[in-house]
Amino acid sequence: xxxxxxxxxxxxxxxxxxxxxxxxxxxxxxxxxxxxxxxxxxxxxxxxxxxxxxxxxxxxxxxxxxxxxxxxxxxxxxxxxxxxxxxxxxxxxxxxxxxxxxxxxxxxxxxxxxxxxxxxxxxxxxxxxxxxxxxxxxxxxxxxxxxxxxxxxxxxxxxxxxxxxxxxxxxxxxxxxxxxxxxxxxxxxxxxxxxxxxxxxxxxxxxxxxxxxxxxxxxxxxxxxxxxxxxxxxxxxxxxxxxxxxxxxxxxxxxxxxxxxxxxxxxxxxxxxxxxxxxxxxxxxxxxxxxxxxxxxxxxxxxxxxxxxxxxxxxxxxxxxxxxxxxxxxxxxxxxxxxxxxxxxxxxxxxxxxxxxxxxxxxxxxxxxxxxxxxxxxxxxxxxxxxxxxxxxxxxxxxxxxxxxxxxxxxxxxxxxxxxxxxxxxxxxxxxxxxxxxxxxxxxxxxxxx
Amino acid sequence: xxxxxxxxxxxxxxxxxxxxxxxxxxxxxxxxxxxxxxxxxxxxxxxxxxxxxxxxxxxxxxxxxxxxxxxxxxxxxxxxxxxxxxxxxxxxxxxxxxxxxxxxxxxxxxxxxxxxxxxxxxxxxxxxxxxxxxxxxxxxxxxxxxxxxxxxxxxxxxxxxxxxxxxxxxxxxxxxxxxxxxxxxxxxxxxxxxxxxxxxxxxxxxxxxxxxxxxxxxxxxxxxxxxxxxxxxxxxxxxxxxxxxxxxxxxxxxxxxxxxxxxxxxxxxxxxxxxxxxxxxxxxxxxxxxxxxxxxxxxxxxxxxxxxxxxxxxxxxxxxxxxxxxxxxxxxxxxxxxxxxxxxxxxxxxxxxxxxxxxxxxxxxxxxxxxxxxxxxxxxxxxxxxxxxxxxxxxxxxxxxxxxxxxxxxxxxxxxxxxxxxxxxxxxxxxxxxxxxxxxxxxxxxxxxxxxxxxxxxxxxxx
Numbered sequence: 014x015x016x017x018x019x020x021x022x023x024x025x026x027x028x029x030x031x032x033x034x035x036x037x038x039x040x041x042x043x044x045x046x047x048x049x050x051x052x053x054x055x056x057x058x059x060x061x062x063x064x065x066x067x068x069x070x071x072x073x074x075x076x077x078x079x080x081x082x083x084x085x086x087x088x089x090x091x092x093x094x095x096x097x098x099x100x101x102x103x104x105x106x107x108x109x110x111x112x113x114x115x116x117x118x119x120x121x122x123x124x125x126x127x128x129x130x131x132x133x134x135x136x137x138x139x140x141x142x143x144x145x146x147x148x149x150x151x152x153x154x155x156x157x158x159x160x161x162x163x164x165x166x167x168x169x170x171x172x173x174x175x176x177x178x179x180x181x182x183x184x185x186x187x188x189x190x191x192x193x194x195x196x197x198x199x200x201x202x203x204x205x206x207x208x209x210x211x212x213x214x215x216x217x218x219x220x221x222x223x224x225x226x227x228x229x230x231x232x233x234x235x236x237x238x239x240x241x242x243x244x245x246x247x248x249x250x251x252x253x254x255x256x257x258x259x260x261x262x263x264x265x266x267x268x269x270x271x272x273x274x275x276x277x278x279x280x281x282x283x284x285x286x287x288x289x290x291x292x293x294x295x296x297x298x299x300x301x302x303x304x305x306x307x308x309x310x311x312x313x314x315x316x317x318x319x320x321x322x323x324x325x326x327x328x329x330x331x332x333x334x335x336x337x338x339x340x341x342x343x344x345x346x347x348x349x350x351x352x353x354x355x356x357x358x359x360x361x362x363x364x365x366x367x368x369x370x371x372x373x374x375x376x377x378x379x380x381x382x383x384x385x386x387x388x389x390x391x392x393x394x395x396x397x398x399x400x401x402x403x404x405x406x407x408x409x410x411x412x413x414x415x416x417x418x419x420x421x422x423x424x425x426x427x428x429x430x431x432x433x434x435x436x437x438x439x440x441x442x443x444x445x446x447x448x449x450x451x452x453x454x455x456x457x458x459x460x461x462x463x
Numbered sequence: 464x465x466x467x468x469x470x471x472x473x474x475x476x477x478x479x480x481x482x483x484x485x486x487x488x489x490x491x492x493x494x495x496x497x498x499x500x501x502x503x504x505x506x507x508x509x510x511x512x513x514x515x516x517x518x519x520x521x522x523x524x525x526x527x528x529x530x531x532x533x534x535x536x537x538x539x540x541x542x543x544x545x546x547x548x549x550x551x552x553x554x555x556x557x558x559x560x561x562x563x564x565x566x567x568x569x570x571x572x573x574x575x576x577x578x579x580x581x582x583x584x585x586x587x588x589x590x591x592x593x594x595x596x597x598x599x600x601x602x603x604x605x606x607x608x609x610x611x612x613x614x615x616x617x618x619x620x621x622x623x624x625x626x627x628x629x630x631x632x633x634x635x636x637x638x639x640x641x642x643x644x645x646x647x648x649x650x651x652x653x654x655x656x657x658x659x660x661x662x663x664x665x666x667x668x669x670x671x672x673x674x675x676x677x678x679x680x681x682x683x684x685x686x687x688x689x690x691x692x693x694x695x696x697x698x699x700x701x702x703x704x705x706x707x708x709x710x711x712x713x714x715x716x717x718x719x720x721x722x723x724x725x726x727x728x729x730x731x732x733x734x735x736x737x738x739x740x741x742x743x744x745x746x747x748x749x750x751x752x753x754x755x756x757x758x759x760x761x762x763x764x765x766x767x768x769x770x771x772x773x774x775x776x777x778x779x780x781x782x783x784x785x786x787x788x789x790x791x792x793x794x795x796x797x798x799x800x801x802x803x804x805x806x807x808x809x810x811x812x813x814x815x816x817x818x819x820x821x822x823x824x825x826x827x828x829x830x831x832x833x834x835x836x837x838x839x840x841x842x843x844x845x846x847x848x849x850x851x852x853x854x855x856x857x858x859x860x861x862x863x864x865x866x867x868x869x870x871x872x873x874x875x876x877x878x879x880x881x882x883x884x885x886x887x888x889x890x891x892x893x894x895x896x897x898x899x900x901x902x903x904x905x906x907x908x909x910x911x912x913x914x915x916x917x918x919x920x921x922x923x924x925x926x
Contacts, residue, residue, distance in 0.1 A: 049720065056548050057527040058541075061514060061800065078510035080531045089511065097507040100584050104503065156722050156843055191722060191843050198724075200843050234918070237689050267500060268603050269639065271646070347494070349506040384848040387837030388870050392639060392646045397870035397920050399848030415846065418870045418920025420689070461689030461870075461920035 014082065020170040022084065023066060027091040028172075031068030031075075031098075033109045035171035037304065038064045038082070039346050043163035044131075048138045049155070062166075063346035066090040069109065073101040078346045105266075107328045107350060110337075111173040113308035116301040119292055121181040123208040126162060134160055137215055138186070144219035145190050151227050153193035156200065160186045160213075167304075175306040183208040183297050185441075188218055192226035199413075201226025206441060208295060225380070228403075232413035234462035235404060241376035241431075242419065242458045243369045243405070246438040248382055250450035252396070253287070253359065254442020255385040256423050259394070260314055261352040262329035269392050271424065275320050281427035283318040286360040291339065296356035296439070297447040305341035309355060312338060315427075324352050344445075358449030362433025369434050369454045371408040377460065378403045378410060379419065394423035417462040429456040464489045464626075465515075469535045470618045471558050476542035477519050478556055478620065481549040484520040484780075485542075486619040488757065489533070490799040492611060493576055499587045499606040502595065507580060514799035517542050521549050525781055527802035560624035566761070569656035569748045571630045575610035578659045583608055586634070586662055594638045594671030600682060601675050602641035607652075609633050610659070617759040625759040631750070631904060632661045633893065636674040640682035647684075647867060649677025650852065654750045654893040654904065677834060677853045680865050687854060687869035687921030693829035694871060694917040695822045695857065700835055700892030702907035705740055705812050707838040707847045708875040713767055713775075714793075715782030715805040716899065717842040724845040724876055728773050734879030736771040737815055744792060744808035750893040751810075751905040755792075757803040762792040767810075768879075779805040797901020804900045811908030815885025819911040822884050824860040830869060830919050831855040831862055837894070838871075845875035870920040878914055886910035 020036040027034050040062035047055035064086070065078040075098025079086040142158040162184035169177045187204040203221035205213050244252070264270040272280075291309035293299055303309055305327055313321050325333070326341030328350060342353035370378060379402040389396040401415035434452035442448040465473075470487055477485035492512040498505050515538060516529040528545040530537060587606045594604040613629040633654030640647050651673040655661045696704055709725075717723035725733065734740075744753050744762025753762045758780050766774050778786065779794035782805055795806040823831060831854065838849025851869035855862045891908030 053524055053548070055525050055527065055802070056545075057529075057802065058544060059529045059800065060541075061529060061531045063510075063531075065510075076506065076508040076510075078508070080511065080513045082531070086511070093509045096580055097509055100504050100580055101507065102503045103500070103505040154720065154722055156720070189843075198844055200841060268641070269646075271644070347508065347510060349508055383839050383841070383846075384850065384870060387839070388848065388850040390648060390868075392648050395868045395922070397850065397868050397922070399846070399870065399872045399920070401846075416872060416874070416918060418689070418848070418872050418918065420868060420870065420920050420922040422922070459689065459922050461918060463691060463918075 016168050017170065023087055023090060024172050026087055027068060030091060030095045031070045033172050034066060034068040035109050036064060036066055037343055037346055038062065038168040040166040041163055043161060045159065045161040046135055046138050048142045048158045051139060051143065053135065065343065065346035066094045068094045068098065070095060070098050072106060073098040074107040075099065076349050105328055105332055109171050109173055110175065110305045110307060110327055112175040112306050116308045117292060119299055119301045121299040123182060126182050126184060126208050126210055129210045137213060141188055141215040141219055144215055145188060145223055148219060148223045149227060151192045151194055152190055152223055153198065154191045155188065156191050157187060157189040169304065169306050177302050177306055179300060184210060186213050186218065188222045190222045190226050192230055194230045197230055199226050199229035199232065201229065206297065206439060229401065229413045229415065232401060232415040234416040235414050235460065236463055237461045239457045240460050241373050242455045243373065243378045244453050245380045246434065246436050246450050246452045247440040248379060249359065249453045250440045250448045251385060251442050252382065253450060254446050254448035255389050256391055257354060257446055258391045260324050262323040262325045262333065263352050265323055266329055266332060271394055272320060276322065278320060279318050280315060280320045280424065281318045282430040284362055284433050285315055285318050285427065285430050286313055287315040287357065288313050288360055289324065289354045289357050291355035293356040297441065298355040300355065303339045303341040304343040305337065305350065307337045307339045307341055309339040324354055326350055326352050354446060356447045358437065358439065359433065359451060361435045361437040361451045364432045364434050366434050366436050366452050369432055369452055370405055370410060372432065372454065373405045374407060376405045377414060378405055396421060396423065417460055420459045420461065426455055431456045464491055464614065464616045465533065467560060469538065472535065473517065473538045473542050474558060474618065474620050475556065476539045477517055477546055479543060479553060480546040481553055482519040482521040482546065483554060484620055486518045486617065486758065488516040488799055489616040490514055490613065492613040494611045495575060495609065497583060497587065497608040499591055501603060502588065502591050504584055512798060516799040517545055518802055519545055519549065520781060523785055525802065529799050556620060558620060559622050560618060561622050562624045565627065566754055568745055568754055569752055571658035573659035574612065574630065575632060575659050576612055586667055590634060590636050590667045590671040593668035594636050594675045597672050597675035598679050600640045600642055600679050601638050603639040605637050607635040619759065623759045625755050627754050629656065629753065630658050631656055632659060634667065634670060636671045638675040638678040640678035642682045645682060647678050647681035649674045649681065652893060655748050656750060656752050657748050680853060681867045684865035684867040686923040687866035687919065688923040689919055689921045691916050691918050693826050693913060693915055694919065695826060695829065695831045695911065695913045696835065697819065697833045698886060698888045698909055698911045699890035700907060701832065701911065702811050702892065702909035703835050703838055703849060703894065705909060706807065706810055706907045707840045707849055708873065708878050710807050710810050711840050712842045712845060712875050713777055715776055715778040715786060718776050719782035719785040722843045725773065731773055732771050733773045733876055734768050734771040735882045737885045738768055738771055738879055738882055739813040740768040741766050741813060742777060742807050742810045746809050749809050749891065749906050751808040753808065756794045757796045758790065758794040760790045760792045760794065762808060765791050777805045777807060779803060795900060795903045797903055801901040806898060806900060806903055807896060807905050809891065809906035809908065811889065811891060812885065812910065812912065814887050814889040814910045817884040817886050819886055819888065822886065822911060822913045823857055823862060826857045827859060829857045831857050832871065840875065847875060848872045866921065868922050872918045872920060878917065881915040882912050883915045884913040886912060
């Protein structure tokens with residue numbers, strides 16, 4: 014499909030109603046393979062996408078979208094976008110951007126992934142399940158055993174001369190096993206995210222998931238108290254990922270982030286730095302331009318414990334009298350402009366994982382939390398999450414612990430960070446963010462158990 | 464949406480390399496989303512989702528493919544690509560569609576597409592005003608409005624041909640109360656399978672006030688203490704307890720593979736005899752109601768637990784094959800982008816005989832959870848968690864003071880056994896439920912109930 018021509022047709026027909034217009038198109042295709050008991054239980058293939066039109070009339074921005082990307086949608090797009098803009102009365106002006114002078118060269122598309130034969134992918138998932146079932150006879154079942162990969166294309170064309178496109182690809186594999194001893198069942202999991210198929214090692218993954226499930230058998234609760242806690246790297250990344258909105262200038266300007274007026278102030282232990290890096294090699298959010306067509310940039314959001322910047326698109330930047338930080342985001346062609354980080358991560362520290370555990374006389378190592386979408390309040394920073402992991406005694410992992418909740422406040426927790434590990438690992442968090450963290454030791458967290 | 468001839472050709476192509484069942488799902492959906500922040504309309508988006516999903520079964524294996532391009536040529540190409548994954552032999556197929564007589568459980572008077580954006584905006588502003596003016600402590604209010612009109616067509620090689628129009632409307636008010644540098648949020652979001660006439664049925668001003676009442680109460684609340692204690696859970700959205708703790712574990716998605724804690728427990732006692740729980744997709748105009756599920760099977764009223772005894776699971780066609788049981792009309796999907804699977808519709812605990820007042824006066828020391836937030840569950844272990852949006856400490860049979868930040872955790876089957884009082888005040892609330900076939904609208908409901916002992920997590924620590 015010639016999107017350039019379609020865009021020009023829309024601009025031509027829409028110019029009576031709207032002064033400036035922009036077309037944003039996302040296309041994606043992918044496959045998903047799920048194996049159960051040695052057979053392909055589910056195989057999915059997909060190819061889809063959508064087109065969004067946004068346009069300015071009378072200084073007001075209206076949006077409309079369609080998944081029928083052809084000429085038949087033009088009238089509907091123009092009418093709906095115009096209607097939707099008519100009643101906008103927000104005082105913050107949203108403009109269409111004319112483009113940056115130059116963009117970094119980034120390559121986030123691995124041709125090699127494209128060339129992996131379907132048979133090899135199927136073989137990988139089957140081996141993963143087989144291996145997990147074979148390691149230990151306490152393994153009762155493999156609950157989920159999945160491989161998926163995708164390819165995404167993005168097009169941004171506007172009446173101010175922006176004409177950009179890029180593509181990226183990636184793959185994901187996940188296994189969840191159930192171990193059983195008597196009536197006691199526990200799950201263990203392992204996953205990999207990469208656009209390099211050679212990084213997917215089924216033996217490693219199966220071993221991790223099985224060991225985790227078995228090590229959790231016999232878990233019981235722990236006495237309610239305040240404990241020092243080590244968070245597993247990917248879990249701390251998930252928690253930081255769930256709090257992403259607090260760094261958004263939009264939330265700050267609306268009074269929904271407690272980081273208002275906090276730039277330049279100390280927020281956390283000086284060992285903590287949080288980075289937004291659009292150029293991270295292999296990062297799922299690696300890109301040269303954001304969804305407004307602005308060049309992206311590397312930045313430290315928290316630099317040695319001090320809040321350095323919020324994340325901006327042009328709408329919030331103009332309100333603060335500054336330039337966009339290149340974090341303009343369209344979650345999808347169905348969404349309006351928002352703000353989102355690129356690859357966000359906690360910089361690694363100098364302590365090994367064993368040193369973190371070794372420094373605790375009596376505390377907890379948390380390897381999983383649940384309730385991030387409900388037990389966490391980005392406005393107040395309060396969180397209360399169901400968790401499981403292990404009790405640490407005299408610097409050693411002693412026994413599995415479950416049926417506990419951990420509760421605290423993000424801002425207090427950041428201040429209470431004591432040490433940061435050197436085992437940086439990435440995960441996909443809420444909203445599809447690509448977030449990383451090393452294991453992190455917190456001085457004290459309130460734990461509710463027995 | 465597609466002619467019978469095209470549907471036939473696609474289904475033939477889908478089974479051209481083997482397989483024993485093929486299905487096509489066509490979706491054409493109109494959406495409107497509007498967001499008002501601080502009294503000003505900030506965004507208004509409308510658009511059209513359009514796509515086709517093709518599914519093939521080969522015994523217990525399934526293949527799913529979807530596309531936005533509904534030309535006959537492309538659909539046949541996609542069906543053949545999907546079929547290429549099969550290695551069994553081709554079966555003889557004769558198609559003879561029988562169109563089912565359709566029923567309409569959720570009649571719509573005012574189709575949202577016919578209502579002007581101005582009318583929708585005026586409604587939102589009313590909600591904003593009542594929430595903002597509730598109390599000076601309310602610092603920010605946002606109002607979200609959404610409506611959708613989903614037109615679907617489903618056909619399969621068993622000869623089923625069905626279509627439906629599903630209309631839903633919802634408004635959500637979110638209030639923030641600020642005091643001494645702290646902020647707390649309150650939220651209320653009623654919705655229904657109705658058109659714009661839904662707003663004649665509910666009072667939008669009350670919706671705004673309710674959101675602000677919760678925010679105000681919570682900004683003055685202390686942190687919740689932690690520990691194991693009796694918990695009284697109020698009616699309506701409190702039903703999310705059953706939804707998370709048990710409902711997900713009764714879905715065939717986890718039962719068929721033998722991984723749910725409820726496996727092999729039919730006709731066994733799994734709950735306190737006070738508990739009867741039902742999933743009913745047929746309640747007129749309710750948020751989770753459907754005329755037919757996303758496989759074209761009419762929805763029904765499924766009694767899941769009766770007086771503590773497990774009576775039924777929630778079953779879709781594919782898992783039904785695995786379990787040797789019939790579909791319960793419970794197969795759902797967010798859109799054509801998802802293969803459908805067993806999900807809940809309107810799930811609730813049936814009314815009992817106690818009153819909320821009795822529950823409180825019979826509790827020496829515990830938590831009264833008036834509003835619950837969301838939660839989640841691990842269906843293999845049954846461990847669940849959810850957030851308490853509005854909670855109060857109960858002492859010596861009286862409600863003492865509001866507490867914030869509480870989380871409830873427990874284990875599905877155990878918590879059902881621990882329910883020792885069930886109220887007579889059944890109500891339902893609306894939510895979105897996320898699982899492997901996407902996010903679908905569901906009702907959760909219950910009368911007020913008391914759980915003898917639950918682990919409460921909170922920041923204040925042990926008391």
